[in-house]
Amino acid sequence: MIRRELLIAAAFSVVSSAAFAQDTVKIGLILPMTGQQASTGKQIDAAVKLYQARNGTTVAGKKVEVILKDDTGVPDVAKRLAQELVVNDKVAVLAGFGLTPIALAVAPIATQAKVPEVVMAAGTSSITEASPFVVRTSFTLAQSAVPMAEWAVKNGIKKVVTLVTEFGPGLDAEKSFSDKFKADGGTIVENLKVPLRSPDFSPVLQKAADIKPDALFVFVPSGQGAQFVKQFVERGLDKSGIKLIATGDVTDDDQLNGMGDVVIGVINTHNYSANHNSAANKAYVEAFKKANGGLRPNFMSVGGYDGMHMIYEALKKTGGSTDGEKLVAAMKGMAWESPRGPISIDPETRDIIQNIYVRKVDKVDGELYNVEFATIPNVKDPVKAAKK
Numbered sequence: 001m002i003r004r005e006l007l008i009a010a011a012f013s014v015v016s017s018a019a020f021a022q023d024t025v026k027i028g029l030i031l032p033m034t035g036q037q038a039s040t041g042k043q044i045d046a047a048v049k050l051y052q053a054r055n056g057t058t059v060a061g062k063k064v065e066v067i068l069k070d071d072t073g074v075p076d077v078a079k080r081l082a083q084e085l086v087v088n089d090k091v092a093v094l095a096g097f098g099l100t101p102i103a104l105a106v107a108p109i110a111t112q113a114k115v116p117e118v119v120m121a122a123g124t125s126s127i128t129e130a131s132p133f134v135v136r137t138s139f140t141l142a143q144s145a146v147p148m149a150e151w152a153v154k155n156g157i158k159k160v161v162t163l164v165t166e167f168g169p170g171l172d173a174e175k176s177f178s179d180k181f182k183a184d185g186g187t188i189v190e191n192l193k194v195p196l197r198s199p200d201f202s203p204v205l206q207k208a209a210d211i212k213p214d215a216l217f218v219f220v221p222s223g224q225g226a227q228f229v230k231q232f233v234e235r236g237l238d239k240s241g242i243k244l245i246a247t248g249d250v251t252d253d254d255q256l257n258g259m260g261d262v263v264i265g266v267i268n269t270h271n272y273s274a275n276h277n278s279a280a281n282k283a284y285v286e287a288f289k290k291a292n293g294g295l296r297p298n299f300m301s302v303g304g305y306d307g308m309h310m311i312y313e314a315l316k317k318t319g320g321s322t323d324g325e326k327l328v329a330a331m332k333g334m335a336w337e338s339p340r341g342p343i344s345i346d347p348e349t350r351d352i353i354q355n356i357y358v359r360k361v362d363k364v365d366g367e368l369y370n371v372e373f374a375t376i377p378n379v380k381d382p383v384k385a386a387k388k
């Protein structure tokens with residue numbers, strides 16, 4: 001090649017890579033793909049892939065590229081990954097966040113870089129207040145715990161022991177449940193806690209068995225329900241007459257079918273069941289299972305799926321602009337039908353508004369499911385609602 005041609009070729013490659021950069025929207029997806037919370041990472045990663053398989057990888061004329069990073073469930077790792085994604089990869093959106101401490105650790109980076117932080121999993125109420133760039137598509141624990149307390153009082157339960165994992169969402173669940181239960185006339189006899197890492201439920205279960213309340217209210221994070229139930233049975237609590245009530249994190253679809261018939265009849269409250277009766281959910285469950293070797297989608301997966309939907313629709317609204325403030329503005333007030341039912345983003349708090357369902361574990365076609373039997377529509381996060 002002569003010199004002039006070389007120069008033209010070089011100029012062309014610069015132009016085309018700049019055009020490529022401009023035409024690609026990158027999403028940094030930070031998830032626990034290994035470690036104790038790996039099931040959350042697996043569910044959300046699968047849901048994000050499914051969303052793109054069903055809706056394409058181009059939106060508003062831009063190619064959407066998802067960069068998946070494994071935070072191993074450790075906040076400091078997530079923080080470093082978020083920094084690298086913003087500085088080196090120039091991502092337009094940070095998304096994922098399987099645990100509250102991880103969502104909180106990344107919030108200052110979102111604020112500083114003016115990049116939306118789409119929280120697809122973590123559920124502590126305060127997360128949306130950690131940055132004006134946080135928008136949540138998952139849930140808050142108070143959303144589930146308050147209706148559970150209401151149901152308990154209405155159904156003759158008078159004395160309750162609570163048992164939660166000792167970190168943000170567990171403390172929110174304990175407080176929201178206890179405050180509402182007491183306000184409605186119930187008595188909380190004891191608030192028991194277990195650590196997040198490698199919990200042993202035996203000592204606290206023994207304590208609950210000794211107290212003999214009408215019911216034991218439980219929150220453990222997604223992925224720990226099966227172990228909890230195993231120890232519940234080993235300690236003989238299934239035969240103690242103490243009713244087990246819970247947030248749906250305990251009877252998580254990811255593990256429910258393996259828990260055994262002992263969980264049949266457990267009443268719990270949550271935002272999503274794989275058994276939810278809608279055309280949108282039936283199609284979602286079928287497509288998810290087909291793409292993932294029969295794996296049943298859980299509530300974490302819909303947080304991921306809806307998070308992707310929100311990003312795609314926001315990009316449509318901004319005409320493909322990746323300006324962080326414009327994207328967050330586009331997300332505020334957005335409403336759509338999720339596999340879980342109708343949902344929207346509260347324009348004031350950037351938190352999700354969704355139905356909470358009261359469910360009973362039962363056998364359907366030979367498999368265990370959370371079968372919804374009552375709906376509390378359009379629930380806003382009660383913790384933030386109470387502050388106003």
Ligand code: PHB
Nearest residue numbers: 099100122123221222249
């Ligand atoms: C959280 O870390 O906020 C979290 C994790 C798992 C859950 C719920 C909340 O099931």
